[in-house]
Amino acid sequence: MSASPLTEAKVVQPTFAAAPWRERAEEALIPPVVALLVALICGDLLILSYGQSPAAVYRMLLEGTWGNAYGFGQVLYKATTLAFTGLAVSFGLRAGLFNIGGESQLAAGGFAAALTGLVLPAATPLVFALLICMIAAGLAGGVVGSVPAYLKTRFGAHEVIVTIMLNFIVLALLNWFIAGHLHVPETLHTPEIHAGVLPRLADIDSRFHGSAANLALIVAVLVAVAVWFYLFRTRGGYDLRAVGLQPQAAEYGGINVGRVWMRALTFSGVIAGMGGINYVLGYKHYYEDGFASGAGFLGIAVALVGRNHPFGVIVAAFFFATLSQGGLAIHAFVPKQMMDVLQGVVIIAVATAVPEVRRILRGARGRRDA
């Protein structure tokens, strides 16, 4: 012992050991699961207060959503729009920005897709037409998203205020345009598009007959993969997350914070805008005033429950779509507004559970180790 000099340092081989998967899974999954349980209990109480059996109502809810092809198709359809708006919100949040403008960006995207579909001749090849319509939807959403981005970067205007106000402006402008210039008489929607109709799932598998689910779902999943790749594999994503986590450290690291803000909010708008294709190209084939109502805001909840991770957002979108479609399935027994209440409960529970559950988990782990 005494022979070995004190200064002799052990050679340590650096490792790349991620936290054990179980720990990470607990961290990621427990808050939403706890939130779900809380919501279920609240749901039980509500159903009981209506004099119904919770078990029967929940069974009906599941049968009406995941239990048959039509219901499942409707869940897929609703999840598609929510996936887009959820991805949009989470993309902004990763840069530390709260995009509440999903509502108007979605509407603007849908409108642009419809307009493009109307302008393009019917003979346009399908793939080409789809691509153009999607690009138009994304561009329109991006333009709406770039306004708060510019105002924040240039003048320091808070993006929450600007996006909220922009919702009013953009929706009113679209309403004026539709009502004044482009509607089919007696309605508030445009004529049907000539080109760019997305195939429905029912065209591929007839069991989905009647449901609105369409190939926009594939686009949503591709966008989620693209967002994941961008955030976690590219230099732009490195910079974007750095700005979201610690803007001052990002600035120190030579990252142009304003430029990242600009990019994050604009692309958040692009993603939300692309969501417009689900309704316009995939379902109704026209733009209708108010089609996006609520989906933009629900995107915030989807992003929150999905823990701002692109794949989590997809799962959360399915969850909220199930609640929303399930409300219709159980309407005969309890008012479908019950599902709105449950959505609210889930959102509050997740917002509360995230830090709280983490704290409890940490405590439990500490005790186990000691």
Add this chain to the structure above:
Amino acid sequence: MREGGGGKGEEGGPGIRTGAAQPHPPSPFPLPAIRMDGIEKSFGAVKANHGASLEVLPGEIHALVGENGAGKSTLMRILGGLIKPDSGRVEVNGRDVTGWSTNDAIAAGIGIVHQHFMLVPTLSVAENLVLGCEPKTRGIVLDHKHAADDVRKLSNETGLVIEPERLISDLSVGEAQRVEILKVLFRGARILVLDEPTAVLSPPEVRELWTVLRRLRDKGDTIVLITHRLDEVVEISNTITVMRAGQTVARVKTSETTPAEIARLMVGREVSLSAGKRVQPSGRPAGAQPNQGLEARNIIVMGSRGIRVIDGVSFNVKAGEIFGIAGVEGNGQTELIESLAGLRPVFAGDILIDGTDITRRSVAQRHDAGLSHIPEDRHRRGLILEYTIANNLILGVQKYFSSNGVIDRDRVKENAIRAITSFDIRPPNALLPGRALSGGNQQKVVVAREMGRGFSVLLASQPTRGVDVGAIEFIHQQLLNARAQGKAILLVSAELNEVLALSDRIAVMYRGKFAVVMPAAEASEEVLGEYMIGTKKGNVA
């Protein structure tokens, strides 16, 4: 001033020794004021205290030393009732108080003076002191006069001289600290815990603090001093407890030990306390690329209220030179470094790196021009705490680790392995988030990154702040190596020792200007100290 304990003229004289011998009560086995035994405390998987113990006798100044993350603060937070131990026993004056609350601790006379001041800047000294226990005259009217009298009385008793009517916002850092100490005494504290009290003080202020602490001790109060600075430990304490990795490794009498031994106990191996500077004479070694270093011409930086926080500072740092800036914190050092780094706009003046004007360039462009920067605040700027070590090691150089915008993960990995090995970053797991590391290891990540890339000018701002002895030695060596390689280094540090030991030339910053610039050979702690507090004006126009 009645007893021999006060007064300024006695530092280092026989007064200390009599003072040290005196406080112990007559009993040969006095009841300890604080006894903590077998303390265990984990936060998640991290064991902050793992068999920690502490025994402090009444009426002594007890130094609690240890590296960062050794568990000193956790132990003191348990003592103060802020957190509860997982197991172990805490006794105060012989009473078992394990797991008590903050209110219990205050009632029992424990007073903790935190590193960060907790004072209301818009209130007066007296008002701050009586916050929470305000003496009232009629109903809700605060009795200012009564409060001021109380404060003045306490102030005279302790030697913590301060005018009760002054506003906190008008006080210097040293005075604010006096108020903090008064505040805990005002609530009846007889056991004082001071967490790194000298970190923000100039040398004369430190001497005043020592005088006050000795006087309190001689009055019979018990003082626990948490510190990093071994010279302070030796100067002021009676007994020393050394902690390492959550454990108490030694309890020694100050008179029976040496700084080198304490350092060895803290780190667990031999460390050299003085940085061996003169490795190589100043100047660029043959064969190095032409490097003109850093030049700043008449820099003016405006503060938030239209005040010039930097008011016409000019200097140059030559290749192969370490230019040190000393000064009490808050005299513009932070602003100067930030403006050089591109994080703060300059109002006027020019900044040149290797002869290229970079005054209007962005942070990234300055990186490209050869600037590297160890920031003073690693939690706010230097690291992204949620990012892994590997990702933190490419902050600022991420563009060199990506091709076509995609991060090259193999090279990030390679880079992490190299940095972790050569800088001995622990734990050596590249996927741990930055926040999981101790302060010293976080700083190693920053230093590894900033010194691992090609640069010609390095801004090193408080490079060893809050870093343990072993890492300080290592970081100093890195700075000296860079100097030997012909880099120009601007060193800003609140540690005078550090500035003195490493620099070739030293400037003292006072109120946004250089008070003096002198060769390190002519500088000493005393000389610099006078410029730091503004009693002496120097040679700089």
